[in-house]
Each structure stands twice: as C-alpha cells, then as structure tokens.
Amino acid sequence: MDGYHFTSTLFEFEPGEDEEINPRMYGRQLAQWLKSQFERRGYDIEPIIAEDWGRCFMCSRDPFMLWVGCGSMVDYGTAQPGDPPPPNENLIWYCFPMAEVPFWKRIFKNPDTAASVAKLDADLRAILSDEPGITLVAPP
Secondary structure: OOOOOEOOOOOOOOOOOHHHHHOOOOOHHHHHHHHHHHHHOOOOOOOOOOOOOOOEEEEEOOOOOEEEEEEEOOOOOOOOOOOOOOOOOOEEEEEEEEEEEOOOHHHHOOOEEEOHHHHHHHHHHHHHOOOOOOOEEEEO
C-alpha cells in the first residue's frame, strides 16, 4: 500500500524538529495527532520514533511489527540551503501503514500480514477521511 498524501492546516512544523531527522522533513505534530487517534481506537501505541525519513509509531510487535509512518514531503528539488521552511499551506503530508516480519520469523514461520495491514490501513483511511481539516490529494 502506498499510503496517503494530504494537505492540512492542523499541523505545523516546529522550529528545529528537522534537526532530529533530516533537513526540511517535518511531522512531529502529525505523528502525535495520529498516535492519539489510534489510541482512541483502542490501539496500544508505543512512543513515537524519529527516523531519517520521518516519524513512526509501533502499533504491535507480535507476531510481527505493525506500524504507521508519517511525515512531510521534502522539496529538495527546489529548496536551497538556508531557505526558510515552506509555508504550512504548501506542505504535503503523508502517512502509511506497514508490517515488518523479522528475518528469523520469516525463516521459521512467515506470518501472514495482509489482514492486519488491511485493518490498519482502513483505520488510517477513516481517521484521515473523518477529519474535516484534512484534504487528501494525489501523490506528487
């Protein structure tokens, strides 16, 4: 699944947050909001993790890792070093569901992730679609 791309004025970049991951990559507020939305739906979510591509949070670890990734699209093609962050209304946000089966589990018993990812994706789609402050857009 490719995930979802959207615009929203609900989330803003926080000064310096891109220093935790990579320049011009934002999404701390988005990750916090998504985490709370999944917790309201009964998921037992672990703390948010900063990755080099954005942020993620783990929804479960057994029998495989099931998580949601999110962040902002990066404008490396047009941005120059030292440019200020783009205006919030120009940010394209993205999020996606993911399942990972550790190598050793794939060797001995390769669990089927399809149903869990489909449920996570359906919940993610509903969360985004139900929020009037989010407008889904086609991937850039």
